[in-house]
Amino acid sequence: NAGVTQTPKFRVLKTGQSMTLLCAQDMNHEYMYWYRQDPGMGLRLIHYSVGEGTTAKGEVPDGYNVSRLKKQNFLLGLESAAPSQTSVYFCASGATTGELFFGEGSRLTVL
């Protein structure tokens, strides 16, 4: 049972480049989330989805877009990467908002 899988796990971008992070879950969860983790800042919610075809903004949505075309996948896009988006990104899913299952993280560096 894979749980929550994030790809890629590591990526280096140049300022202005675009990329997409993919999150896939095999637990048939309705809720999916993207967080970013920065030293001293904890985890901050970027965007989330409460079901297929829905998305909503979190605490720090600027500079990111998301899509949930299939229930099992939640994509996080950066259209024009900036150094401030250097971070570790975590995807999570859950049948409820309380018990979330996390991926292992994707480390993004923007030069």
Add this chain to the structure above:
Amino acid sequence: AQSVTQPDIHITVSEGASLELRCNYSYGATPYLFWYVQSPGQGLQLLLKYFSGDTLVQGIKGFEAEFKRSQSSFNLRKPSVHWSDAAEYFCAYDNQAGTALIFGKGTTLSVSS
């Protein structure tokens, strides 16, 4: 605005000693509260949760937490710490819509031998 605060950035505890990690909340009504743990290089794992009812909740790995409305706190405790408990611990609450978790900034626990 609702929030959780973890006052301690870093705590060091001797192996076998007791542990208490603090979490204070600011919330209009009784919140749903959670503690998660993150081992180095890993994602987060749920330790325990409080929705209502009994204010002392038991979790996995021997952890417990007590909800104290009078102190607006939800502190995490463990009677005897093991070296494998070294990790980062996050307190969290649900947002007002009940659709997402908002995390505190975390407390890093180091365990000394």
